Amino acid sequence: xTTAQKNDILRAMAVGVREQxxxxxxxxxxxxxxxxxxxxxxxxxxxxRLDPKSLEGIAAAIEQVAELPDPVGEVLGKWTRPNGxxxxxxxxxxxxxxxxxxxxxxxxxxxxxxxxxxxxxTILRGGSEAIHSNTALAAALQAGGEKAGLPQDSIQLIPFxxxxxxxxxxxxxxxxxxxxxxxxKGLIERVVQAARMPVIKHYDGVCHVYVHHxxxxxxxxxxxxxGKCQKPSACNAVETVLVDRExxxxxxxxxxxxxxPSGVEVRGDAGVLAVWPGAKPATEEDWSTEYLDQILSxxxxxxxxEAIQHINTYGSHHxxxxxxxxxxxxxxxxxxxxxxVVLWNASTRFNDGxxxxxxxxxxxxxxxxxxxxxxGLAELCxxxxxxxxxxxxRL
Amino acid sequence: xTTAQKNDILRAMAVGVREQxxxxxxxxxxxxxxxxxxxxxxxxxxxxRLDPKSLEGIAAAIEQVAELPDPVGEVLGKWTRPNGxxxxxxxxxxxxxxxxxxxxxxxxxxxxxxxxxxxxxTILRGGSEAIHSNTALAAALQAGGEKAGLPQDSIQLIPFxxxxxxxxxxxxxxxxxxxxxxxxKGLIERVVQAARMPVIKHYDGVCHVYVHHxxxxxxxxxxxxxGKCQKPSACNAVETVLVDRExxxxxxxxxxxxxxPSGVEVRGDAGVLAVWPGAKPATEEDWSTEYLDQILSxxxxxxxxEAIQHINTYGSHHxxxxxxxxxxxxxxxxxxxxxxVVLWNASTRFNDGxxxxxxxxxxxxxxxxxxxxxxGLAELCxxxxxxxxxxxxRL
Numbered sequence: 001x002t003t004a005q006k007n008d009i010l011r012a013m014a015v016g017v018r019e020q021x022x023x024x025x026x027x028x029x030x031x032x033x034x035x036x037x038x039x040x041x042x043x044x045x046x047x048x049r050l051d052p053k054s055l056e057g058i059a060a061a062i063e064q065v066a067e068l069p070d071p072v073g074e075v076l077g078k079w080t081r082p083n084g085x086x087x088x089x090x091x092x093x094x095x096x097x098x099x100x101x102x103x104x105x106x107x108x109x110x111x112x113x114x115x116x117x118x119x120x121x122t123i124l125r126g127g128s129e130a131i132h133s134n135t136a137l138a139a140a141l142q143a144g145g146e147k148a149g150l151p152q153d154s155i156q157l158i159p160f161x162x163x164x165x166x167x168x169x170x171x172x173x174x175x176x177x178x179x180x181x182x183x184x185k186g187l188i189e190r191v192v193q194a195a196r197m198p199v200i201k202h203y204d205g206v207c208h209v210y211v212h213h214x215x216x217x218x219x220x221x222x223x224x225x226x227g228k229c230q231k232p233s234a235c236n237a238v239e240t241v242l243v244d245r246e247x248x249x250x251x252x253x254x255x256x257x258x259x260x261p262s263g264v265e266v267r268g269d270a271g272v273l274a275v276w277p278g279a280k281p282a283t284e285e286d287w288s289t290e291y292l293d294q295i296l297s298x299x300x301x302x303x304x305x306e307a308i309q310h311i312n313t314y315g316s317h318h319x320x321x322x323x324x325x326x327x328x329x330x331x332x333x334x335x336x337x338x339x340x341v342v343l344w345n346a347s348t349r350f351n352d353g354x355x356x357x358x359x360x361x362x363x364x365x366x367x368x369x370x371x372x373x374x375x376g377l378a379e380l381c382x383x384x385x386x387x388x389x390x391x392x393x394r395l
Numbered sequence: 396x397t398t399a400q401k402n403d404i405l406r407a408m409a410v411g412v413r414e415q416x417x418x419x420x421x422x423x424x425x426x427x428x429x430x431x432x433x434x435x436x437x438x439x440x441x442x443x444r445l446d447p448k449s450l451e452g453i454a455a456a457i458e459q460v461a462e463l464p465d466p467v468g469e470v471l472g473k474w475t476r477p478n479g480x481x482x483x484x485x486x487x488x489x490x491x492x493x494x495x496x497x498x499x500x501x502x503x504x505x506x507x508x509x510x511x512x513x514x515x516x517t518i519l520r521g522g523s524e525a526i527h528s529n530t531a532l533a534a535a536l537q538a539g540g541e542k543a544g545l546p547q548d549s550i551q552l553i554p555f556x557x558x559x560x561x562x563x564x565x566x567x568x569x570x571x572x573x574x575x576x577x578x579x580k581g582l583i584e585r586v587v588q589a590a591r592m593p594v595i596k597h598y599d600g601v602c603h604v605y606v607h608h609x610x611x612x613x614x615x616x617x618x619x620x621x622g623k624c625q626k627p628s629a630c631n632a633v634e635t636v637l638v639d640r641e642x643x644x645x646x647x648x649x650x651x652x653x654x655x656p657s658g659v660e661v662r663g664d665a666g667v668l669a670v671w672p673g674a675k676p677a678t679e680e681d682w683s684t685e686y687l688d689q690i691l692s693x694x695x696x697x698x699x700x701e702a703i704q705h706i707n708t709y710g711s712h713h714x715x716x717x718x719x720x721x722x723x724x725x726x727x728x729x730x731x732x733x734x735x736v737v738l739w740n741a742s743t744r745f746n747d748g749x750x751x752x753x754x755x756x757x758x759x760x761x762x763x764x765x766x767x768x769x770x771g772l773a774e775l776c777x778x779x780x781x782x783x784x785x786x787x788x789r790l
Contacts, residue, residue, distance in 0.1 A: 081752060085741055094763050095733070173587070177763050192568070192591050198764040199593075219786040226788035334781045338490070346480055346784030355789065356780075357476060368489050368572050368777040369593040370765040382763040385751075386729045389741030391614040393621035394750065 003070040006117060009148040010066035014059040016144015021055055027136035028105065035129055047103050048130055058109045065113050068359040071378045072119045086388040091381045093119030095177035098169055100125045100191055102183035105133035112141055112155045114362050118380040121154045123176065125169055128161035170194035182363060203366045204290040204316040205235030207348045210307040212324035213246035219345060220323040221258035227348040229262045233292050235364060236319045236351040240287060241298045242307045248300050249275055264294045271300035287314040304329055308336045315339065318366055319351040340366065340373035398465040401512060404543040405461035409454040411539015416450055422531035423500065430524055442498050443525055453504045460508050463754040466773045467514045481783040486776045488514030490572035493564055495520045495586055497578035500528035507536055507550045509757050513775040516549045518571065520564055523556035565589035577758060598761045599685040599711040600630030602743045605702040607719035608641035614740060615718040616653035622743040624657045628687050630759060631714045631746040635682060636693045637702045643695050644670055659689045666695035682709040699724055703731045710734065713761055714746040735761065735768035
C-alpha cells in the first residue's frame with residue numbers, strides 16, 4: 001500500500017470510531033459495571049473507563065498518526081561494490097505483530113494504528129476486564145477502515161482472554177514475527193517464558209538522579225521534584241537519588257525544602273537520616289524498587305564511581321540522570337551508565353517518544369536488541385537489502 | 396576501552412594462537428581421533444580438523460578484524476528539541492552474548508573476536524566433538540589477550556557440552572543479553588524453545604531464482620549455475636528455480652546445456668519433465684527443501700504474481716533473485732518478495748557479509764528483528780540515547 005492509501009484508511013478508522021461512539025460506550029459500560037461488581041480498585045476501574053471525551057481523544061490520535069511521516073521505504077543505506085553491484089538497505093514492515101495487553105482499551109486502537117501505519121498486520125489479545133470495549137473498538141476500526149480499503153483481518157482481535165491463549169499465541173512463531181506485551185510484570189514474564197518469536201518488552205523503570213558535587217543545588221532539586229512528582233506512576237519517574245558526600249548536607253537541606261509541599265516520603269541511608277527529620281531508613285530492597293508512588297530513596301555516595309556502580313547494579317537500565325557542572329564527568333557518566341537514555345541536567349521524564357519528537361510511541365523498550373528506549377514508528381519496521389546487478393556471479 | 400586498546404588486544408590474541416599452535420593442534424588431534432572412533436561421517440570429521448594452515452588462517456582473521464573500523468561510539472542520530480535538549484543516538488555494545496555452536500572449532504575464535512571488537516563479553520558453549528580444540532583455542536586467545544590487557548573472563552568457554560547446559564544457559568536472561576546459536580536446525584530449535592532472552596538465528600536457506608520472460612537466457616542460466624554449484628552446501632545456494640511459462644521451453648534447453656557438466660540432479664514439474672530427459676518429478680516437499688547438495692527443483696509459473704506467491708509461501712525469506720530485463724517488474728519483485736536480500740540480475744551467493752563489504756560476518760540472520768541478512772560488526776551493537784540539557788523539566 002502507498003502512504004496515501006494507508007493515511008486514507010487511518011482517517012476512515014477515526015470516522016469509524018466516531019460513528020460507533022454509542023456502541024463503544026455501551027460496551028465499555030458493561031466492562032465498567034463488571035469491574036465494579038468484581039470489586040476492582042478505583043484506579044483499575046478508572047483505567048478501564050471511556051467517555052465521549054476520551055473516545056474523541058482516540059479518534060484524534062488516529063488522525064495525528066495519519067499526519068506522521070511514513071518510515072516504510074526509507075533508504076537507510078546505499079553503496080556500490082567494486083564488482084558493480086548496487087546495494088540498498090530499505091525500511092520495510094516487520095510483518096505480523098502480536099500485542100498482548102491488559103485493561104486500558106485505548107491500547108486496542110493505539111497499537112493497531114501504529115502497526116497499520118508501518119504496514120504491519122496486528123493480532124490483538126486484550127485482557128478480560130476490557131473485552132467488550134476492545135471488541136467494539138476493534139470492530140469500529142475495521143468497519144471504518146474497510147470503507148477506505150483496509151484489508152479484512154489485517155487488524156484482528158482474539159476473542160479469548162484466558163491465560164492459556166497467551167501461551168498459545170506466544171508459540172505461533174510460524175505466523176507472528178514479533179510480540180509486544182504491554183502490562184504488568186506477571187504478564188510480561190509469562191510472554192517471555194512462552195515466546196518462541198522475538199519479544200520487545202518494558203520491565204521496570206528504576207530511574208536515578210545522581211547529584212554530582214559540582215551540581216547546582218537548585219537545578220538538582222527541581223529535576224528530582226519533576227522526576228518524582230510530575231507523574232509518579234510513570235515508568236520514567238525517579239525512584240532513587242544518589243548524592244555526592246561532598247556538599248551532601250547542604251544539598252539535603254535544599255532538597256527537603258523543595259520536596260516539602262509535595263509530601264513525598266523519603267527513605268534514606270544514615271547520612272540522609274541524620275539531617276532529614278521524618279525520613280525512614282532505606283533497606284537493601286529499596287534500591288531496586290520501582291515505587292510508582294510518592295516515595296523516594298536517597299543514598300549518599302563517595303563519588304561518580306560509586307554512583308555508576310550503584311546504577312548499573314540496582315537500576316533497570318531505563319533512564320538515569322547526572323546533575324553536574326562538569327562536562328567531563330557528565331560525559332563519563334553518560335558513557336558508563338548502561339541505560340537506554342542517560343541525561344545530563346534534564347528530567348528523567350523526557351524519556352518518552354513524544355518528548356523525543358517521534359510523534360508516536362508504542363512503548364519504551366528496556367531491551368537492547370532492535371529497539372531500546374522510546375519505540376516509535378521506525379522501530380516497528382525491519383529492513384531488507386535490494387541488490388541490483390547485471391549478471392554478476394561469485395568467483 | 397578505546398578502539399586502540401581493543402585492537403592491541405586482538406593482535407595479542409593472534410600472537411597467542413600462533414604461540415600455542417602445538418598445544419591447539421594436539422588438542423584437536425584428540426577430538427579428531429574421538430570423532431573417527433565414534434564413526435562420524437568424513438565431512439563431519441573434516442569440519443572438525445585443524446592444521447597449521449587453517450590455524451594460521453584463524454590468527455590472520457583476528458588481525459584482519461583488528462583493522463576493521465570500530466562501530467562502537469558511532470553517532471547514529473543527532474537533533475535538538477524545541478526546549479533546547481540536545482539529543483544523540485550512539486552505538487554501544489550489547490553486553491554479554493552467548494554463542495552456542497557445533498563442531499567447527501574456528502567458531503570459538505571468530506565469534507569471540509567479533510564480539511570483543513564490538514565491546515561485548517562472550518560466553519561460548521561449543522559442542523562435545525570439539526571440546527578439546529575449543530578449550531585450547533579459548534585458552535590461547537585469553538592468554539594472548541591478557542598480555543595486552545584483556546580483562547579476565549571477558550571470553551569464557553563453558554566446560555559443559557551436554558544438552559541440558561544449552562537449556563540452562565538459555566534461561567539466564569539476567570546475565571545474557573543475546574544468544575546466537577550456530578549449527579543445525581535441531582540446535583537452533585532447542586535454543587529458540589528455551590531462550591528467555593533475544594535469539595538471532597539462521598534457519599533454512601531455501602533460495603530462488605525467478606526467470607522472467609524478458610530475461611537473458613544466458614545470464615539466467617549462468618546465475619543458476621553459480622548459485623547452485625559454486626558452493627552447494629552454503630545457505631545462500633539456489634534450491635528452486637521458477638520460470639515464466641512464456642519462453643520456458645527455450646530456456647530449459649539453454650539451462651540444460653549450462654548445467655550438464657556439473658551433474659546437477661533436476662526435479663521438475665510437468666513442463667520441465669516434458670523437455671528434460673533424466674529430470675525427476677518434483678514433489679510438494681521439494682518446494683520447501685534446502686538440499687545443500689547438487690539438486691535443483693524447477694517449476695514453471697504463469698508469471699510474476701505466481702513467482703512471488705510461491706517464494707513467500709515456500710521460501711525461507713533468505714535470498715531470492717529475479718532475472719529480467721524489465722526494471723519495473725524487477726522493482727516490484729524486490730518490493731513484494733519478503734526476504735532479507737532480494738537481488739536483480741545477480742547471484743544468490745552475494746548474500747554474505749564479505750560480499751556486502753562488511754569486513755566480517757557472524758552469520759546471516761533469517762530473523763526480521765534487530766539484524767536481518769548478513770550480520771557484521773554493527774549488528775553486534777545496540778544503541779543508547781544521550782540527552783544534554785540545562786535544567787529542563789517536563790511540564
